[in-house]
Structure formats: structure tokens, C-alpha cells
Amino acid sequence: METIVIIGNGISGVTAARHIRKLSDKRIVIISAESEYFFSRTALMYVYMGHMKFEHTQPYENWFWKKNRIELVHGYVTTLDHKNKQLHLKEGEPLAYDKLIIATGSKPNRFGWPGQDLKGVQGMYSKQELEQLEKDAPDNEACHRAVIVGGGLIGIELAEMLRSRDIPVTFLVRESSFWNGVLPEGESQMINEHIREHHIDLRLSTNLVEILADENGKARAVVTDKGDTIECNLVGLTAGVTPNVDFLKGSGIELGRGVKVNRFLETNIPDIYGIGDCAEQHESIGNRRPIEAVWYTGRMMGETLAQTICGNKLEYKPGHWFNSAKFLDIEYQTYGWVFNDNARKEYEEHFHWRHPKEKICITISYHKENRLFLGINTFGIRMRHEIFDQWLSEERSVDHVMEYLKDANFDPEFYTQYEDAIVQSYNQQFGTTIQPRKKSWKRIFIKA
Amino acid sequence: MKTIKNIGLVIFLIGLGIFTALPLIGTFSLSQSDFDQLVMDNNLKSELFISAIEQDVVGKQFEGMQSLSPIVSNALDKANTRHRKNKEYKKVIYIKQYDMAAMIGKRAGSGFIAKNKGLMWFLTFGLGIFGALLYILPNVVLLGQKGIKNDGIYLENATNRGWIAWLVFVSLVTFYLVLYFRPQFAVNWTYLVDPISMELSGNAAGHWFVYGFMYCVVMTVMAVRMYIKYRHNVYQMVRTTSVLFFQIVFAFLIPEIMVRLQMPYYDFKNAFPLDYDFFFQWNLRSLINSGGIGLFILVWGTVLTLVIVPVMVYFFGKRWYCSWVCGCGGLAETLGDPYRQHSSKTLLSWKVERWLVHGVLVFAVGMTLMTLYSFFSETGTVLGIKTASVQNSYSLLIGSFFAGVIGTGFYPIFGNRVWCRFGCPLAAYLGFVQRFKSRFRITTNGGQCISCGNCSTYCEQGIDVRAYAQKGENIIRSSCVGCGICSAVCPRGVLKLENGPEKGRINPTQVLLGNDVDLMHLVNDK
Numbered sequence A: 001m002e003t004i005v006i007i008g009n010g011i012s013g014v015t016a017a018r019h020i021r022k023l024s025d026k027r028i029v030i031i032s033a034e035s036e037y038f039f040s041r042t043a044l045m046y047v048y049m050g051h052m053k054f055e056h057t058q059p060y061e062n063w064f065w066k067k068n069r070i071e072l073v074h075g076y077v078t079t080l081d082h083k084n085k086q087l088h089l090k091e092g093e094p095l096a097y098d099k100l101i102i103a104t105g106s107k108p109n110r111f112g113w114p115g116q117d118l119k120g121v122q123g124m125y126s127k128q129e130l131e132q133l134e135k136d137a138p139d140n141e142a143c144h145r146a147v148i149v150g151g152g153l154i155g156i157e158l159a160e161m162l163r164s165r166d167i168p169v170t171f172l173v174r175e176s177s178f179w180n181g182v183l184p185e186g187e188s189q190m191i192n193e194h195i196r197e198h199h200i201d202l203r204l205s206t207n208l209v210e211i212l213a214d215e216n217g218k219a220r221a222v223v224t225d226k227g228d229t230i231e232c233n234l235v236g237l238t239a240g241v242t243p244n245v246d247f248l249k250g251s252g253i254e255l256g257r258g259v260k261v262n263r264f265l266e267t268n269i270p271d272i273y274g275i276g277d278c279a280e281q282h283e284s285i286g287n288r289r290p291i292e293a294v295w296y297t298g299r300m301m302g303e304t305l306a307q308t309i310c311g312n313k314l315e316y317k318p319g320h321w322f323n324s325a326k327f328l329d330i331e332y333q334t335y336g337w338v339f340n341d342n343a344r345k346e347y348e349e350h351f352h353w354r355h356p357k358e359k360i361c362i363t364i365s366y367h368k369e370n371r372l373f374l375g376i377n378t379f380g381i382r383m384r385h386e387i388f389d390q391w392l393s394e395e396r397s398v399d400h401v402m403e404y405l406k407d408a409n410f411d412p413e414f415y416t417q418y419e420d421a422i423v424q425s426y427n428q429q430f431g432t433t434i435q436p437r438k439k440s441w442k443r444i445f446i447k448a
Numbered sequence B: 001m002k003t004i005k006n007i008g009l010v011i012f013l014i015g016l017g018i019f020t021a022l023p024l025i026g027t028f029s030l031s032q033s034d035f036d037q038l039v040m041d042n043n044l045k046s047e048l049f050i051s052a053i054e055q056d057v058v059g060k061q062f063e064g065m066q067s068l069s070p071i072v073s074n075a076l077d078k079a080n081t082r083h084r085k086n087k088e089y090k091k092v093i094y095i096k097q098y099d100m101a102a103m104i105g106k107r108a109g110s111g112f113i114a115k116n117k118g119l120m121w122f123l124t125f126g127l128g129i130f131g132a133l134l135y136i137l138p139n140v141v142l143l144g145q146k147g148i149k150n151d152g153i154y155l156e157n158a159t160n161r162g163w164i165a166w167l168v169f170v171s172l173v174t175f176y177l178v179l180y181f182r183p184q185f186a187v188n189w190t191y192l193v194d195p196i197s198m199e200l201s202g203n204a205a206g207h208w209f210v211y212g213f214m215y216c217v218v219m220t221v222m223a224v225r226m227y228i229k230y231r232h233n234v235y236q237m238v239r240t241t242s243v244l245f246f247q248i249v250f251a252f253l254i255p256e257i258m259v260r261l262q263m264p265y266y267d268f269k270n271a272f273p274l275d276y277d278f279f280f281q282w283n284l285r286s287l288i289n290s291g292g293i294g295l296f297i298l299v300w301g302t303v304l305t306l307v308i309v310p311v312m313v314y315f316f317g318k319r320w321y322c323s324w325v326c327g328c329g330g331l332a333e334t335l336g337d338p339y340r341q342h343s344s345k346t347l348l349s350w351k352v353e354r355w356l357v358h359g360v361l362v363f364a365v366g367m368t369l370m371t372l373y374s375f376f377s378e379t380g381t382v383l384g385i386k387t388a389s390v391q392n393s394y395s396l397l398i399g400s401f402f403a404g405v406i407g408t409g410f411y412p413i414f415g416n417r418v419w420c421r422f423g424c425p426l427a428a429y430l431g432f433v434q435r436f437k438s439r440f441r442i443t444t445n446g447g448q449c450i451s452c453g454n455c456s457t458y459c460e461q462g463i464d465v466r467a468y469a470q471k472g473e474n475i476i477r478s479s480c481v482g483c484g485i486c487s488a489v490c491p492r493g494v495l496k497l498e499n500g501p502e503k504g505r506i507n508p509t510q511v512l513l514g515n516d517v518d519l520m521h522l523v524n525d526k
């Protein structure tokens, strides 16, 4: 029986394992150094915030693995010997494989800041880092202030976490406005406002220079490039992530920033594959980045690779881009491509609507010549994935999207709906006379 | 703000403390005339009992029901034993010992409590309500921006099965045990609400009136908490208003007013088989004997269960009943909301749930068939089994223990829907309709789920919502009461409760939306 070994029990590795099990009878082994069982990394924040216990982040009950004959090894892989098709673990016997899947995920970036390895300085990626945070910042007595470095999705989550325990937070963001490397200006501004509403000391266009230590080698303050010294007991480093592939250096596997893979998710060595956060495409697919450190990508790669491993060789062909996040209280969803003001293609134009009072807005991007709908960002309004996916596939115009926008609304029942206001504003801006159509179940469930 | 909260808590605890002390204090002395009246009202024929009470109770003073109650029980027990032995069946008293003690106690109350009902109401209910509101209202400010406010739930003793939760558990269980099995200790409580009861029905309050009144008060106060906590979520606001309305108007006011109008006591929204004694002989008789309104109730109750309930479930899912109308659901959604996360999500508990809840449904229906057979053929036994003993076991095991003591008492430890999930026969019935013939579903938003688990954690019915959401599959579960909290807590906008065409309602998927279209076709369209 063929043995498939998977390094990493994150979403990518586990999805691959589940699908391989569905398709075949192969022996499956998953190795992880981080946790005994698969948990949802995206939920770590809720454990600290007290919304859930760690066990709630585990999507499968513990018997699931045995029942599905997925062997779990709790250990760290130190080296890969592909000539003998063997893995060496920190402890225990080497492990032989027929096919190997590398799904080792990411680790937080550390850009060589002085003091970055002090006590009280940490990222927010792993279960261990969550536990560390619980130790170093249990409440605002033990932690008088935290400084977070890096204004991305994990940074704002860490800020929210600490605020849930009333710990004062200073948030250093390199960019001139929060996450404006991705978000268009209007949205990014709105999030700035919201961050400040939550009493987070947001410092834009500010870089970390150095972290200062106290006599015990623990972080006591940070120095910024604005010349400020900010006293603190905790420094969170959340300036992005890098593939977690150091242990593969010198193993013969081609590495860039991550494990280099082709469209079949194969590495340069036969029978070894790379998926998830740690995989780097030779060439980007469409508008996607070569490394996509998001949950959905890991899952889709797992789904695809399982086919290849089980004899149905399949290229990785992700569909239309989508993503979501939550900025404190504001939910964000995106379908298709909406670029920020710098990365915007020369043909890409935006329609932006923002609620006069509430923190609700949308941005729709379209092709300025043929008015092709390119994508949407929505804040504070939930939208239907299915509908936008369909409109993107059918290459609908932005006018069409406006006309049928009500079909796409996914907010809970009785919520105030803003489509009329949105379309009205659109009509005003473009001199059109679009009448929004009433929502139709038939259209919504047409594909079902 | 924090200080106001703390003051509120102290005031609430004082009110609760006095309320808790009431069963064991108070002065009771029964006058001869009151006792004569009681004998007459209840048509008591046992001279043994009458003389025993006249000798040992009448004209004497007792401190606390604990000193009075055993004397009454003893006297009744002795008298009945004697009458049975002498085959004087006409003289046997069929009132239960504790009910008799409660009846005598109610007439004998003579101390401070019975004489200062208004003041005592204020010191118990009044302080409780005022304190609780003081505790809850500052949240408008303290909770900050509107949005999901679950911070600290698993860090706090009271909501994380700490000692406070266990204390609440023990108190609730004790309260229900008193209510169902030792009503004589509730006598002092009834004084508090006598004036209200007099206003409504024209009668003095019994312990069930205390319970009904308290139910409404607790729901109202906790609904205020819901409004504040979910102020961004219109679905929750509307739903909370709806359960509150049905509890206060339909379950509490209308039946009391009907009694005043000499009509049968009836809660128009309480559907059989939750209302398990609807078809009991005594109820049928009393309805038939109440003229037009009785017949109307008989027809309404039957149509409600056989037509209205399933048709509404077809259009809206069982939520229209369980989390919009039902009283049990209403308490669970208000008082129980802080405990919703404790329902077990394991596969094992799902299995137990299906056996139990369907078992109770079979029990209820079987019992009712027996009852109807007995009623129409005028026999007391069916296939050699006594109908009355089946009814009594149901009333005791399901009606009192499961729905009451366990159903609410277990909130702080096992979640707020223990009864609805494991025991309610109506829920089981609605569940069948919802599962097999309904337009209701919780739609999963394509591939957006990040498996975080908030939805499952906060599902009061113990549904592992995430198991479906992370597969891109709609949630169609008979037990779903449509409270809408999964949708509210989902940080990625994945879940939406909606009623739509039946076609495509159930949509198992292997590969989620967002991946390769060919792959999705390959594995999803079989």
C-alpha cells in the first residue's frame, strides 16, 4: 500500500488528507509539531478573547482521524532525505514515504529589528504564540501597553484581542493608511476611523526602529522612526508572514521564498508536492500572487492535489478570487479584483458608496471602456458568493450588477437594505437610470 | 458605569436573597372560620382529618411552613389510611398532602408578609428587577461599538461552568423542585403577587401564578439584555420582541382574563403535544362543558397541531414556533442566552438527542391515543395498562422533571435548550416537517467559511454548524430552531437563515465554490 506523508496539519494538509481518503485506500500519515489535532488557525484570536475554548477551534472530533485511518504523528521534521524517501524527525525513527506533501504553512516575518528576539516580543501565528500571549498579557495589570508592529489582517486581530482585555494598544503601521496596500483609499480611511473608535492608538506611516530591553532581557519599550519611545510590556510582530521552509534548505528541493511548485503543485523532485501557505508558484496565476497565504488557497490546493495523488492528474486552477476578513466590528468580503490606488490597472475604474453615518461601504471596480464588472469590496454588507462568482464567469457589466444587486444581498433577514441608495448614487454619478430589480429566488437559486 | 453595575448586582442579590428566604419564614395561624370555609370549598368529608386539624392547627401559631406542613401531611395521611382500612372510600381525601398543606398555609398566612404584600413585592421582585436593570443597562455604554459581544464568555466563572454557574444550577433545580413537588413552601411567594392576580383573574394567586408572573418578569428583563447585546442585529430584536409578546399576552394575560370571564384557562399558542394534557379526559370534559368557547378551544387546539403548525413550518421552518412564539423557547432565548455555548456538539450527543426526543414523541402520542380510547370507550385501561398511570408517569417524568427541573435548571451547565433539544415532543414533530418538507434552510455562502467554529460553539441546539458550512453545504437539520445566532456570530458572513424554493435546498458538496470549475463539476455533480 502506498504511503502518503503530509508535513503540516493545517487546512491544506488536512484537506488533502481528507480528499485522498475519500478517493482511495492509501496509507495517510500527517506530521505536525504544533498540535496533536488539526485546529483552525483563523480562530486563535477567539480563544484569547474568550469567545471559544481551544477545543472549539478543532473542526473534527478526536475520533475522526482514527475512524478515517489518518495517522497522526506529533513531531518535528528536521530533514528530508528524498533519495531514500525518508523523513527524519527530531525524536523517533525516520519515516518512509512514497509520496510527500509539504504543507508547512508560514511563520511571522522578522525583519532583523534590533531586539526582535527579546522576551515579550512575539508573532501571532501559532498555538504556542497564543499560549505565550496568555502568559505575557493576561490582563492590563501585567501588560500596561502593547505595541503592534505591522498593519495587516493579523495585526488588527491582535489589536482586537488585546483590547478585549482592556490592554492599551499602540498600532504601528508602515503605510499611510491601514492596509492600503490592498484596500482603496475610501475603505482604508473608514477602517482607520473604526480602529480609533476602538481606542487603539493608531500610528500611520510609522516604522519600528528598535525594541529596548529591561534588565531581565524583556521588552520594555519600542523606538519608532518618528523618534518616539513607547513604553510597553509586549511587542506583537505582525508584519506579514513567510513560508515556513527553513528545514528544507539544502534538501535538494527548489526553494524561492517558499517551496517552488508548478501548476500541478509538484516540486522539482518527483513525488514531492507543496501546498498551502508554503507553496510558491513559478508564475503567478492571473492576478494572484505567487504565494497566497490565505485559508481558501490552502484548502483549494488540498482539494486539487488529492485528485493528482489519486491518479487524476489535475492542474491547480483556482476560480475567481474571493476573500473575507473582519476589522473589529466591520465585516469585509471581496469577490473578483478591486485593486488599491497604486496597483490599479490603467483600465480599472471604481464606483464607491459609503453610508452617511454607519460604517458601511462598497467599492465596485469595472473596466472603464467596456464597463465589464471586475470585482467588489463590501464592508458591513454581506453578499452572496455564488451570485458574484456567476456574474464574473458570465462577464456581466457593472450596470447589470447594479440592476440585480438585490439578488446578491446576504445580510440576515430584516436588516436595512441599501441597494436602492447604492443604485441611486450610481445613477447620479453616471447619469444612468437603472431601476434595481426586486430580489428573485428563481435567479438566486437558478443553478441549484 | 462599572460601579452602577456593581450596585445593581448588590440590589439584585438582596432582592433574590429575600425571595429565597421567604419559603422558610412567615407566621401562620389558621382561624376556625377560614378552616370551615376550606372544608366547605373542597367538600371534605373526613371527620378524622377535620378534627385533627382543628385540634393541632386551628388557633395555633406557626413560624414558617416547615413547622406547619408536616402536621397537615401527617393528619391527612393518617386519616386516609384509616378510611381506606375501614373501606370508607367516600371519606378519602384525594388532594395531595403538599397541596393540602399549601392550601391551609395560604389561608393561614397572618404575619408581616401576608399583611404587607405590596412592600414585600417591592423587596423581592421590585429590587430584583431594579437591580438587574441597573446591572444590564450600563452595557449600552460599556459594550462599546455595536457588533458581536462575546468577549470573555469563556473567561468568566458564571458563563464558563465555574462555581457561580453551579450555584445557579443548584438554585434553579431547587426552585423547580419546590414548585413542582413542595408547593406548600411557595405560599409566601403567592402573597407577593396576590394583588396582581386579583386584578387579572379575580382570584388569589397560586404557586403557578407566581411562576407565570416570574417567567414574564425574567423574560422581560433578560430581553432588555438581548436588545442591548444584539442591537446591531434586527433579526434578534424582532424575534425577541415576538417571544416576549407571546409569553406575556398569550401565555400569561389571556388565560388569566379568560378565568375572570368564567372561561377555561387556556394558552392559545401552546400546541399539543407540548401541551400534553390537552386531550386528557378531564380537560376534554371541562372544555365540552364550557359551551361555545370550550368547543372553539377544542377545535383550535386540534387544528393548531394538525394544520397550522406544519403549514407554518413548511413556509418558515420550525423557528416560527420554537424561537418566535413558544414560551419554553422564549425563556431559553432570554434567560438562557448567556449559556447557549454549553450545548454539546458531539456526534454522540446528536445520537442521544434523536433517540430521546423521538422517544418522548412516541410516548406522548401513545399516551394520547390511550387517553382518547379510554375517553370514548369509557374504560380506564388499554391492553391491561392503566391509562391514568401512564398519564401520571408522563406528567411526572416528562412534564415536571424533563421540561421543568432539567429543562431550565440545567441551563448554566448544559446549555439553554436541553428540553427543546432532547425532550420536547412538539419540537420532534416540527423537526420532521422541517427536515423533509420545508422551505427553510440556513444557506452557506459558497466557499467563505474559515472553519473558525463560532457558529457551532454558539448553537444552542448543539448542531455542529461548521461541519456543514466548511463543506459549503446548507444546514438542514430537524433540530434547528432558527434562532439566527450562528449567522450573527459568524465573522465571515457565511450563514443566512432563509426561506426559499425547496429545489436545491439540500446541496451536498465535495469541493467548494472558488476552486477549479472543472473539478467542482467532476466531484459535485453526480
Ligand SMILES: Cc1cc2nc3c(=O)[nH]c(=O)nc-3n(C[C@H](O)[C@H](O)[C@H](O)COP(=O)(O)OP(=O)(O)OC[C@H]3O[C@@H](n4cnc5c(N)ncnc54)[C@H](O)[C@@H]3O)c2cc1C
Pocket (backbone or CB within 6 Å): A007, A008, A009, A010, A011, A012, A013, A031, A032, A033, A034, A035, A041, A042, A043, A044, A045, A075, A076, A077, A078, A103, A104, A105, A106, A124, A125, A126, A154, A157, A244, A247, A275, A276, A277, A278, A292, A293, A294, A295, A296, A298, A324, A325, B450
Ligand atoms: C491569526 C491568523 C488569522 C488568520 N485569519 C485568516 C482569515 O481570516 N482568512 C484567511 O483566508 N486566512 C487567514 N489566516 C491565514 C491562514 O490561517 C493560513 O493561510 C492557513 O492556516 C495556512 O494553512 P496551511 O495548511 O498552509 O499551513 P499551517 O496552518 O501553517 O499549518 C502548517 C503546520 O505545519 C507545521 N510544521 C511546519 N513545519 C514543520 C516541520 N518541519 N515538522 C512538523 N510540522 C511542521 C506547523 O507547525 C503547522 O502546524 C490567518 C492566519 C493567522 C495566523
Ligand code: SF4
Pocket (backbone or CB within 6 Å): B448, B449, B450, B451, B452, B453, B454, B455, B456, B465, B466, B469, B470, B489, B490, B491, B492, B493, B494, B495
Ligand atoms: S462561524 Fe462562519 S466562518 Fe466560522 S465556522 Fe461557522 S460558518 Fe465558518
